[in-house]
Amino acid sequence: MIFSRKTDYGLRALMYLAERRARGPVTLSEIAEKLMIPKAFLSKILQQLAKKGVVRSLKGPSGGFVLAVEPAEVTLQEILTEIDGPTRVFECFATESDCTLYGDCLMRDVFGEVEDQIGKVLARYTLADFRYTDKLPAKA
């Protein structure tokens, strides 16, 4: 799996915040409860996103978290990178001297290409493309 549970939690929390950002700060407890995410764990994730400037955190009563960016301005790629770090596809485990391709390692190129493609797809979507829907659809 490329993306972790942490990423999933983070993404959903951001979607939730995007939907409410007009209504002032949302508390950790509310997000955790609504999205069924362990509170203490979500806390870490939001702390991390706060440090990167994606959300802003307000302490004290009537505090909470607010989205600090325009939903349409932040791409999935940025979000995922900020939560999980850059998506590394492949690590070469041969040392230079025992590398069977040493000199012109085509593998490097292939996996670089893979990374580029992943980045391209993720950069095409922003937070604004995903809508938090509070309840289940009317019924299918």
Add this chain to the structure above:
Amino acid sequence: MIFSRKTDYGLRALMYLAERRARGPVTLSEIAEKLMIPKAFLSKILQQLAKKGVVRSLKGPSGGFVLAVEPAEVTLQEILTEIDGPTRVFECFATESDCTLYGDCLMRDVFGEVEDQIGKVLARYTLADFRYTDKLPAKA
């Protein structure tokens, strides 16, 4: 990291076998030593590839492993899938009833797209595109 050390070992071993497949079976020990891969571990990987039909294994003296396919006929995608299983990009950790997108989850589409792109790149390369070079380049 998407691809594991196991994948790296497996790929290199296959490259080695591709280069020697005219010269009969190559023993586990030889591959392990030349490529600096722990023997017992490589054994597992080759066993796995043997079950999938990518290599053939011969027991007894003068036995070993032979590549069972045409290098140009087997894509990186097939090899990687056989070693590590299919590359899953994302697992949705929300249950249906607490999914904030339930109904038409765009996320699924995005990550499906990512998987497709990865597959496309990997399917463009075959074992024949990579050459095992026994020694270091003449010097740069």
Add this chain to the structure above:
DNA sequence: CTGAACAGGACCAATGTAGTCCGCTATTTC
């Protein structure tokens, strides 16, 4: 000042990855 709410460090459990060990089985060669 008090209680709501986030910050952050320490800690813990489960999982997956990487790797080892060893007895078993098959095959070849003499």
Add this chain to the structure above:
DNA sequence: GAAATAGCGGACTACATTGGTCCTGTTCAG
């Protein structure tokens, strides 16, 4: 048909990462 050779395969271990908890501290509105 015995050795010797080589892969098979199950059980086991070590380590890192992930997912998650807990507790103490800090900030701030009312």
